[in-house]
Amino acid sequence: xxxxxxxxxxxxxxxxxxxxxxxxxxxxxxxxxxxxxxxxxxxxxxxxxxxxxxxxxxxxxxxxxxxxxxxxxxxxxxxxxxxxxxxxxxxxxxxxxxxxxxxxxxxxxxxxxxxxxxxxxxxxxxxxxxxxxxxxxxxxxxxxxxxxxxxxxxxxxxxxxxxxxxxxxxxxxxxxxxxxxxxxxxxxxxxxxxxxxxxxxxxxxxxxxxxxxxxxxxxxxxxxxxxxxxxxxxxxxxxxxxxxxxxxxxxxxxxxxxxxxxxxxxxxxxxxxxxxxxxxxxxxxxxxxxxxxxxxxxxxxxxxxxxxxxxxxxxxxxxxxxxxxxxxxxxxxxxxxxxxxxxxxxxxxxxxxxxxxxxxxxxxxxxxxxxxxxxxxxxxxxxxxxxxxxxxxxxxxxxxxxxxxxxxxxxxxxxxxxxxxxx
Amino acid sequence: xxxxxxxxxxxxxxxxxxxxxxxxxxxxxxxxxxxxxxxxxxxxxxxxxxxxxxxxxxxxxxxxxxxxxxxxxxxxxxxxxxxxxxxxxxxxxxxxxxxxxxxxxxxxxxxxxxxxxxxxxxxxxxxxxxxxxxxxxxxxxxxxxxxxxxxxxxxxxxxxxxxxxxxxxxxxxxxxxxxxxxxxxxxxxxxxxxxxxxxxxxxxxxxxxxxxxxxxxxxxxxxxxxxxxxxxxxxxxxxxxxxxxxxxxxx
Numbered sequence: 187x188x189x190x191x192x193x194x195x196x197x198x199x200x201x202x203x204x205x206x207x208x209x210x211x212x213x214x215x216x217x218x219x220x221x222x223x224x225x226x227x228x229x230x231x232x233x234x235x236x237x238x239x240x241x242x243x244x245x246x247x248x249x250x251x252x253x254x255x256x257x258x259x260x261x262x263x264x265x266x267x268x269x270x271x272x273x274x275x276x277x278x279x280x281x282x283x284x285x286x287x288x289x290x291x292x293x294x295x296x297x298x299x300x301x302x303x304x305x306x307x308x309x310x311x312x313x314x315x316x317x318x319x320x321x322x323x324x325x326x327x328x329x330x331x332x333x334x335x336x337x338x339x340x341x342x343x344x345x346x347x348x349x350x351x352x353x354x355x356x357x358x359x360x361x362x363x364x365x366x367x368x369x370x371x372x373x374x375x376x377x378x379x380x381x382x383x384x385x386x387x388x389x390x391x392x393x394x395x396x397x398x399x400x401x402x403x404x405x406x407x408x409x410x411x412x413x414x415x416x417x418x419x420x421x422x423x424x425x426x427x428x429x430x431x432x433x434x435x436x437x438x439x440x441x442x443x444x445x446x447x448x449x450x451x452x453x454x455x456x457x458x459x460x461x462x463x464x465x466x467x468x469x470x471x472x473x474x475x476x477x478x479x480x481x482x483x484x485x486x487x488x489x490x491x492x493x494x495x496x497x498x499x500x501x502x503x504x505x506x507x508x509x510x511x512x513x514x515x516x517x518x519x520x521x522x523x524x525x526x527x528x529x530x531x532x533x534x535x536x537x538x539x540x541x542x543x544x545x546x547x548x549x550x551x552x553x554x555x556x557x558x559x560x561x562x563x564x565x566x567x568x569x570x571x572x573x574x575x576x577x578x579x580x581x582x583x584x585x586x587x588x589x590x591x592x593x594x595x596x597x598x599x600x601x602x603x604x605x606x607x608x609x
Numbered sequence: 610x611x612x613x614x615x616x617x618x619x620x621x622x623x624x625x626x627x628x629x630x631x632x633x634x635x636x637x638x639x640x641x642x643x644x645x646x647x648x649x650x651x652x653x654x655x656x657x658x659x660x661x662x663x664x665x666x667x668x669x670x671x672x673x674x675x676x677x678x679x680x681x682x683x684x685x686x687x688x689x690x691x692x693x694x695x696x697x698x699x700x701x702x703x704x705x706x707x708x709x710x711x712x713x714x715x716x717x718x719x720x721x722x723x724x725x726x727x728x729x730x731x732x733x734x735x736x737x738x739x740x741x742x743x744x745x746x747x748x749x750x751x752x753x754x755x756x757x758x759x760x761x762x763x764x765x766x767x768x769x770x771x772x773x774x775x776x777x778x779x780x781x782x783x784x785x786x787x788x789x790x791x792x793x794x795x796x797x798x799x800x801x802x803x804x805x806x807x808x809x810x811x812x813x814x815x816x817x818x819x820x821x822x823x824x825x826x827x828x829x830x831x832x833x834x835x836x837x838x839x840x841x842x843x844x845x846x847x848x849x850x851x852x853x854x855x856x857x858x859x860x
Contacts, residue, residue, distance in 0.1 A: 383716045384725035390713045393702045399684035400662070400693055400700075401775040402717030411723055 237462035239419030245456035248392030253320025259439030261289035261421025293421015339435025455501025535584025541577035693777035718776030
């Protein structure tokens with residue numbers, strides 16, 4: 187696992203992503219200016235903070251949590267109650283810009299309470315406790331309707347709250363800029379935390395808790411502080427969510443939300459700081475856009491997760507990073523064609539697999555399987571053998587070429603190269 | 610010569626279920642001395658180290674470090690009171706570089722605790738100490754190499770470095786030369802002598818030539834009891850030791 191704390195020396199040139207990414211984020215809503223797109227962008231910001239906070243546990247401290255939504259959701263509910271009281275007071279009270287701070291405070295508070303007994307052990311024990319806590323809080327959310335608003339949830343109005351800078355938060359683009367600002371602040375803070383003694387010892391405790399003890403650190407305390415701070419950032423994301431959506435219900439604390447943040451963080455890459463940023467963005471995008479194209483989007487989501495776990499445990503960022511390193515070291519010379527060939531055949535195989543899944547979904551889920559439906563722009567009948575044969579054919583040819591032609595070819599070229607190096 | 614005891618074990622017992630591994634251990638280690646523990650396999654040497662360093666709880670008896678009770682304290686507290694150890698199997702932060710390992714080992718002793726408001730790389734004292742240690746360990750060239758890519762001998766010396774770095778006055782080394790060639794072992798012995806200077810050293814060792822080179826005093830542990838303690842000369846000539854451990858039959 188890459189220990190990114192290695193990056194020493196503050197080379198100003200290395201700071202370019204911290205300038206470029208926010209600039210791009212500010213420009214985006216002017217390019218994608220539909221209400222839906224701007225909402226989606228805001229959700230991405232919230233998801234990024236949430237995933238970054240999750241990776242403080244999983245990537246940095248080696249703690250696998252199945253209940254991180256607890257802190258996100260409780261932060262959101264507390265922030266929502268405050269927003270409602272501001273609404274009730276006729277728009278007097280805390281400025282809207284600072285509402286996420288309240289969420290963060292709530293996250294920290296519950297993180298400290300639940301952290302005291304969650305972090306005594308890492309590994310399976312920790313995972314099981316978080317799973318139990320998640321179930322506990324979610325079931326409470328349906329029982330204590332005064333606080334959680336029951337199944338309908340709670341809603342408030344962001345434009346009926348004061349603003350620090352006199353901004354009108356009715357238009358969603360203004361809300362988006364607030365999200366960008368908070369995402370930027372949270373990302374910087376989480377990044378800097380990795381550089382501190384606590385951040386270093388979190389890595390140390392992840393790698394070898396015993397050694398950490400024999401240099402004077404109590405692994406439980408290291409985990410506890412990391413856990414509480416991580417819960418704080420999750421609460422911040424929850425508070426921000428209240429502003430973007432103006433409604434919170436039990437979904438904010440349920441297992442699906444906990445699962446989504448785990449999936450997103452892992453798919454992005456837990457060994458890299460930008461992993462959760464990529465993962466959070468991608469998952470939010472897929473959730474919202476893929477679901478408009480296909481009923482099977484949850485399945486694709488799961489397949490992608492399985493593929494990452496099995497073949498690329500360092501996540502999407504890890505794939506790009508290793509390929510980049512190999513390219514930089516000249517490892518692509520003479521075999522770029524083979525690499526592109528593997529990529530291409532792989533994509534063909536995935537295309538075929540998608541066709542098969544879509545056919546199967548239509549065949550088993552539709553009221554009338556013989557009704558014609560559009561598959562990749564072609565109208566087909568799922569009760570016919572032909573579309574099945576073609577789809578399976580494409581999948582088998584694609585994956586077959588990749589595994590039995592492309593891979594051996596690349597291997598031969600790499601072997602030839604290393605032999606040439608020796609000669 | 611000072612006669613203050615750095616480490617004092619009195620009637621220490623440890624049993625796992627019914628199996629008594631340590632049965633009434635008495636041991637005094639003087640300050641600044643190099644004390645080597647020898648004994649046949651299964652005599653309880655590693656268990657004894659685990660008890661002293663807080664990795665295991667004692668069933669009975671007391672362990673004192675500079676006069677303070679340390680038995681049944683968690684390992685990190687024992688470490689903060691001035692005792693550190695190495696392991697039989699290399700025990701490092703494998704994914705971290707040599708410098709990162711040394712920095713992590715220095716953080717607590719330099720007083721940084723769980724701070725999350727200052728940068729590690731900005732701590733000049735830590736950086737200087739880490740470089741100084743790397744130089745004394747002959748690992749300057751490998752400073753940025755991940756621990757997992759070091760040679761075995763280099764890993765062992767880094768571990769000794771981390772043990773020293775944590776600011777301990779009493780250092781336990783569990784078979785520091787295990788699995789090494791003659792020349793590597795000699796290097797490690799020299800390293801230990803160079804690194805540990807004023808510290809009190811307790812070493813478990815199998816290799817008898819190493820033992821007699823390193824030790825100020827030797828204790829012989831057999832079946833969970835110390836059967837003899839003395840200078841290398843005394844131990845060499847002790848009849849009970851010869852029978853129990855050195856393999857010479859006494860007629």
